[in-house]
Amino acid sequence: MRVSYEEMIQEFVRVLKKRGFTEEKARLSAKLYADASRDGVYTHGLNRFTKFMDSIDKGCVDIQAEPVLRERIGCLERYDGQRGPGNLNAYACMKRAIALAKENALGCVALSNTNHWMRPGNYGLMAVEENCIGILWTNTVPNMPPWGGREAKLGNNPVVLAIPHEGAPVLVDVAMSMFSYGKLESYARSGRELPVEGGYNKEQQLTKNAAEILETHQCTPIGYWKGSGLSLALDLIASVLAGGRTSRMVGELPAETELSQVFIAIDLDSFPDKEELLRQIDLTLQDMKTSAPVSADRPVYYPGENMMRTREENMRQGIPVDEAIWGKVLAM
Numbered sequence: 001m002r003v004s005y006e007e008m009i010q011e012f013v014r015v016l017k018k019r020g021f022t023e024e025k026a027r028l029s030a031k032l033y034a035d036a037s038r039d040g041v042y043t044h045g046l047n048r049f050t051k052f053m054d055s056i057d058k059g060c061v062d063i064q065a066e067p068v069l070r071e072r073i074g075c076l077e078r079y080d081g082q083r084g085p086g087n088l089n090a091y092a093c094m095k096r097a098i099a100l101a102k103e104n105a106l107g108c109v110a111l112s113n114t115n116h117w118m119r120p121g122n123y124g125l126m127a128v129e130e131n132c133i134g135i136l137w138t139n140t141v142p143n144m145p146p147w148g149g150r151e152a153k154l155g156n157n158p159v160v161l162a163i164p165h166e167g168a169p170v171l172v173d174v175a176m177s178m179f180s181y182g183k184l185e186s187y188a189r190s191g192r193e194l195p196v197e198g199g200y201n202k203e204q205q206l207t208k209n210a211a212e213i214l215e216t217h218q219c220t221p222i223g224y225w226k227g228s229g230l231s232l233a234l235d236l237i238a239s240v241l242a243g244g245r246t247s248r249m250v251g252e253l254p255a256e257t258e259l260s261q262v263f264i265a266i267d268l269d270s271f272p273d274k275e276e277l278l279r280q281i282d283l284t285l286q287d288m289k290t291s292a293p294v295s296a297d298r299p300v301y302y303p304g305e306n307m308m309r310t311r312e313e314n315m316r317q318g319i320p321v322d323e324a325i326w327g328k329v330l331a332m
Contacts, residue, residue, distance in 0.1 A: 002318030003326065008034045012049060015332045019056060020063055025088060032087045036119035037319045040310035041173075043182030044119035046321055050328050052085075052118070060257040061085055061115050067092050070112075070243070075104055078243055081114030083257055090117035093263045094126050094136065101132050101265035111261045112244025116140075121173040121307075124162030127265050128169040131274075134162035135264040139235040139247045141256040144177050144219045147228035150204070152217045154231040155247035156180065157238075162304075164268060165281055171304030176231035177219035184210040184219075189322070238262050 012030030013023075021029065033052075037045030055061050065084030069077060077096065081089040093109040100107025117123070117138055127134025140155030156177035163170035179187075179198040187194055187210035197206040199213035199220050206220070213219060221227030239246040244260035268274045291300045314320070 001321055001323050001326070002314075003321050004318050005034055005038050005315055008037065008046065008319060008321075011329055015049075015053070015329060018332070019053070025063075025085070028091065029085060029087055032091065032118060032122050034319075035122055037321070038311055038314050039119075039121070039307050040314070041119045041121060042320070042322075043180060043186050046319075046329070047182060047186065047325055048116075048118050050325060050332075052116075053332065055115065055255070055257075058255060060255050067111060067114070075100070075106060076108045076110060076241065078241075079109060079111045081111050083113055083115060086115035086117040086259070087119075087122070089114045090120070090123050090136075090261065090263070091126070093261070094123040094134070094265070097263040097265040098127060098130050098132055098267075101267040101270075102130070105267050105270035107265045107267075108241075109263045110238070110241035110243070111263070112239075112242040113258050114261060115257055115259065117259075117261065119173075120158050120160045121162075121171055123263065124160040124171055124173065125169065128162050128164040128171075130265075131164050131268050133164070133266040133268065134160060135266075136160045136262060137234050137238060138259055138261040139238050139245075139250065140259065141253075142247050142251040143181060143217055144221060144228075144231065146232070147221055147225040150200075150218065153248070154221075154228065155235055155250070156219060156221075157231045157234045157247070159230075159234060163281060164278065165285060165304075166278075168305045168308040170281075170285070170302055171307060173303075174222065176221055176227045176234070178222055178227075179210070179213075179219065181214070181219075184214050186210075188214055235260075 009030045013026045016026035033045050062083045065082035067079040067081050067089050070080050071078050093111045097107040097109040124134040137159035139157050142152045144154045144156045156175040158175040161172040194208040200218040201207045201212035235247045238260040242260040245258050285302050289300050293299050
């Protein structure tokens with residue numbers, strides 16, 4: 001089943017306004033959710049929308065709250081998200097980081113006391129649309145064991161690296177676990193097997209069964225010990241810069257909220273040799289794509305390239321939806 005981009009936004013707006021969102025906030029939030037599904041990140045678009053409603057009902061999200069500037073420390077600004085909607089808080093802070101970059105070449109905003117930001121790639125794309133490099137990350141509730149451990153002590157702490165490139169930007173949007181929990185839930189719902197082992201089952205065996213990993217909460221870190229170390233470092237840096245909670249502290253709360261996040265923008269327009277920099281980016285990507293593919297029917301793509309193909313297809317044919325989840329939205 002497919003749904004048009006416009007219809008998806010309209011339904012999201014309808015539901016959000018019923019929950020008390022203003023027209024402006026409802027439309028921005030709805031667009032961010034629909035953009036994720038449009039670009040093929042279904043786990044953080046439609047599939048996350050109903051969970052967002054649940055988090056409002058549970059009191060984790062204050063729909064009226066907006067990020068408030070706490071202090072300026074050099075080129076860094078610290079904001080308190082006041083437990084507002086995570087995607088709206090992230091949008092505001094990325095927008096501010098870009099504005100600071102336009103003034104100073106580099107802008108950094110750190111955000112505490114916020115909620116799940118949904119699809120982080122949205123905010124990386126905001127940066128490249130302004131010819132900025134975007135670097136951003138968040139911590140999460142503890143949902144991944146450290147390498148060599150069994151208990152979830154680390155967050156899978158997604159990070160985004162976005163680089164301007166004409167046509168299709170480079171967009172790296174990854175969690176520190178082999179699969180995000182949204183992706184695991186998607187595989188579990190469909191009964192499909194993961195393409196590679198993504199975690200451990202109750203017998204402490206590596207498994208491709210997403211449902212078994214969801215049961216144990218023992219995801220495999222990307223790169224094993226390397227992903228484990230990256231997760232810890234990202235968590236500590238975000239909490240220090242934001243003056244907010246670490247993943248350990250988030251885990252002490254009844255639900256995942258009061259997260260710490262960092263948004264960095266670097267303005268390429270500020271560099272005197274920007275044309276040469278953009279040319280080198282393009283040449284590097286072209287060179288990478290000349291690598292002989294392992295499978296003849298699967299050419300080499302750089303991160304973000306396929307996103308644009310998916311976006312064009314979904315805008316033309318409609319966005320694929322999980323009928324059960326879409327039905328829940330229509331019934332709200």
